Amino acid sequence: MNKLIILLMTMLIFAFGSGIGAAEEFYVNSTDSIQVAVNNAGSGDVIIIRPGTYTENIRITEHNLVIRSESGKPEDTIIRANPNTSAFYVAAINTTISGFKIKSGETGIYLTGCSGCTVTNNDLSDNKLGISLSNSNHNEISENQVNSNMLYGIQLVSSEGNKILNNSISLNNRGINHLTSNKSTISGNNVSNNRDYGMWISYSKNNVISGNTANETSRGIHLDSASDNEVSENIVAFNSVSGFYECQACRRNLVYNNYANNFLNANINTRDTTWNKPKTQGRNIVGGPYIGGNFWAKPDGTGHSQIEPDADGDGIIDSIYIDDSGNIKDYLPLAPFSSPQKPVLPVANFSVNITSGYAPLSVLFTDRSENAVSWSWDFENDGKIDFTDKNSIHTYTIPGNYTAKLTVSNKNGMDSKTLQIIAEEFKVLPVADFSASVMSGYAPLSVQFTD
Structure with missing residues (x-):
């Protein structure tokens, strides 16, 4: 009898001690309010949304919350915003939003003054803006479908150190609208088939733009008064106006190891851009054995990389590529080896x-x-x-x-x-x-x- 009492007391003490400060899980059904669950949650809690359609606007100011769909499938957990508002308005740190189809909002997900937030595996469509960050630093926007929004798929304004990774962004006016924001990593995104711009990078510096696909838009990658950015390993093809663009105020950008195949590959209005790195062993974007400059093609087969010789077979064209304006000088243009190699x-x-x-x-x-x-x-x-x-x-x-x-x-x-x-x-x-x-x-x- 005494042993049984001791065992029960030990289990009660363990359970009480283990429960101190533990995060809670809140489950929300389609007849419930997500906002009520958010209001009742504390730092570290997890809010799990069951399949259904929710018409509301969710405001998040509590730090360290995870809000995710139960299924992980955006198509069965739908957030429909009330008109002229954001479906998710986030003013908190370390917030995670995952697994939703978000539509009909002024902005699908709006982060202001945020840091350490993660927005992943969502489908944002039929909004004015898909995802927007303002004065928000060191957040991650990854693996979202951001399509058919009226203005921009993903927007950053006055933000720093954010990661925009592996998103599919199409059928928007601009795929990525990046204003006065620095030290971003924009990588692995498909920003094809937008109306005006795949990417608009304006008054921004020290960003890494790599491994993206920017095809079949009016303008692929557009730099406006942008400086000290690295642009590499992108596929920029079949854009109707230009592949790359730089205005006169652009300074010290490095553009190399990209595949360009447009009738106007680059409209460049500055001579302060570097178009190749020193010849370095390594597989380049078209499968050659050296990293150097860019692959310059044209849809009709008359691009510099398509018609100029590579006598020694090192994957580098023997002649420098200089565009008609004289603003582009690529000393190590790439020769064809294979189809463009995605990173x-x-x-x-x-x-x-x-x-x-x-x-x-x-x-x-x-x-x-x-x-x-x-x-x-x-x-x-x-x-x-x-x-x-x-x-x-x-x-x-x-x-x-x-x-x-x-x-x-x-x-x-x-x-x-x-x-x-x-x-x-x-x-x-x-x-x-x-x-x-x-x-x-x-x-x-x-x-x-x-x-």
Whole structure:
């Protein structure tokens, strides 16, 4: 009896201690309000939205919230904004918004004064602006579908150090509208088939624009009063007005290892741009063995890289490319080797030794990713990085359903994978037992029962 009491007291103490400061999960049904759940949530909580259509505008000012769809499929969890408002208005740090189809808003997702936020795996369409960041630093916008918005797919204004990665952005007036914003990484995006501009980069500096596809728009990549930017490994083709553009006020941009195939590949109004790097061994964008300048093609086959010789077969055209204006001088234009080579992107993958069991549950996470150079483990999918080595062991001390997330990256982009882990509550069931002083005898029979 005493042992049972001690065991029960120990379990109560463990449960009480484990619950202190624990994040809560709020589930929202289609008949409920997401805003009510947000208002009731505290820092670190997770709000899980079940499939359905929600017509409301969600304002987020509490820090460290995760708001995600239960299914992870944007097509079945729809946020329809009230007219002339933002579907999600975020003025907080470390907010994650994931897994929604967002439509009909002035802005689908609007971040102001934010940092450390993640917007991923959403479908934003039929808004005036898809995603907009204002005075927001060090956020990540990745793997979203941002199509058919009236003005811009993704906009940054007066922001710094943000990552715009692996988004599909088409059928907007401008794919990416990037104003007075610095130190952005814009990589792995498809900004094709927009009406006026694939990218408009204006009054911005120290940005890295790499590995994007900007095809079949009026203007592909347009730099306006932009300085000290690196533009590389992009495919810019079949744009009706120009592939690249720079105004007279552009300074010290580096443009190399791009594939250009437009009737007007570049409308350049400055001579302060560098068009090649020193010849360096490495696979270039058209499969050649050296990194140098750019591949200059034209749809009719008369581009400099298409008609000029490469006598020594090193993948570098023997003659300098100088455009008609004299503003472009590419000393190492690329020769054809193969079709344009898209940058090698990482592929996230991992395995575990167990996916369910009683808490405390220790799980061994083993990385199986490809082409990765960095790893970020978020064992509870709460937007917080828990570990940055390739492999890890994590213990789930509190019972619950968890989503473990691995994000891997290399210089060309990033990728993520998730897996559900279930830590079950260990329940001590009662076991009935007793003894009797005597089992039989003559009536009247007195029996003493002992539990």
